[in-house]
Amino acid sequence: MPLFKIIDISPTAKVFLWKITEDFNELFRNVSLKDTSLARLEGMKSESHQKGFLAVRMLFQVAGYTDFDLYYDEFGKPHLKDGTHISISHSFDFSAIVLSNCNIGIDLEMVKDKVLRIAPRFMDVSHLENLTEAEQMRKATVVWGIKEAVFKLKNEVGISFPDHIFESPFQLSDKKCSAELHFKDVIQHYDILFEEIESDDSENPKQIYTLVCAVES
Ligand SMILES: CC(C)(COP(=O)(O)OP(=O)(O)OC[C@H]1O[C@@H](n2cnc3c(N)ncnc32)[C@H](O)[C@@H]1OP(=O)(O)O)[C@@H](O)C(=O)NCCC(=O)NCCS
Structure with missing residues (x-):
């Protein structure tokens, strides 16, 4: 039952x-699910997605909650009944939640080369200049995570990653930066925290994941 880390x-x-090392049955046996969650789980096409969803419920239990404490709004944003703010992300072998007393967004992404192919569609690629290709991949993944995390925090229809969310210049070693959302004639400021997580077990090659959180400044 690997709780990987609390930050x-x-x-x-x-x-x-x-960190998801369990098989589906082991995770399923260890959580209680509402009927609506059970129906969602049954409708998921991949076992990897199902395990990510169940691992999130394991994390609820670690944090003192259950699936019965959570509901989703019409956009799919999760909320806790006691008013604590929550954001959720899952990516391959990891699931993450963040709990906070103010609105917050989280994103977890595996670093993959695909991000460089799509980077011009979601970010200012001049922010990748003078970096090695490996560093560009890692930095573009952080920027993607920033935009996902801000989007999840704000949760409004019509937000575009390239047109409305802007990261300030940062270095990978900074582990923090800021971002702005320019939307509907209002500029909102966010503090961004990020860190990289290495998944290295003996059976699989080392894999880097990027974890990003966005909070209102
Ligand atoms: C909904 C979205 C934020 C999910 O992000 P993702 O990276 O695909 O997946 P993650 O695992 O990180 O996050 C999924 C979780 O986000 C949460 N979520 C879904 N919709 C949400 C919303 N509107 N607001 C906040 N959180 C939301 C849910 O908790 C979900 O997990 P769960 O349903 O299992 O509880 C994303 O798919 C999205 O719509 N992004 C914005 C669209 C966009 O502009 N894309 C790129 C354009 S260049």
Whole structure:
């Protein structure tokens, strides 16, 4: 049951990370699900997605919640009944939640070369200049995560990654930066925290994941 890590990102916000090494049945046996969650689980096409969903429920339990404490709004954003803010992400072998007393967004992404092919569609690629290809992949993944995390925090229809969300210049070693959302004639500022997580077990090659959190400044 590998709870991988708990990260205190501020005195009032905690990230919980699960590394999925269990098979479906082991995860399923260890969580209680509402009927609506069971129906969602049954409708998921891939077992990997199902395991990510179940691992999120394992994290709820670590944090003192259950699936019965959670509901989704009409856009798909998760909320906890006690008013604590929550954001959820899953990517391949990891699931993550963040709990906070203020609105927050989280994104977890595996670093893959595909991100460089699509980078011009979602970011200012001048921010990738003077980096090795490996660094460009890692940095573009952070930028993607920033945009996903801001999107999840804001949760409004019509937000475009390239046109409305802008990251400030940063270095990979900074582990933090800021971002702005320019939307509907209002500019909102966000503090961004990011870190890389290495998944290295003996059976699989080393894989880097990027974890990004966005909070209102
Ligand atoms: C919904 C979206 C944010 C999910 O992100 P993702 O990277 O595909 O997947 P993740 O695993 O990181 O996140 C999924 C979780 O986000 C949460 N989520 C879904 N919709 C959400 C919303 N509107 N607001 C906040 N959180 C949301 C859910 O908790 C979901 O997990 P769950 O349903 O299992 O609980 C994403 O698909 C999306 O729509 N992005 C914006 C669209 C866009 O502009 N894309 C790129 C254009 S260049």
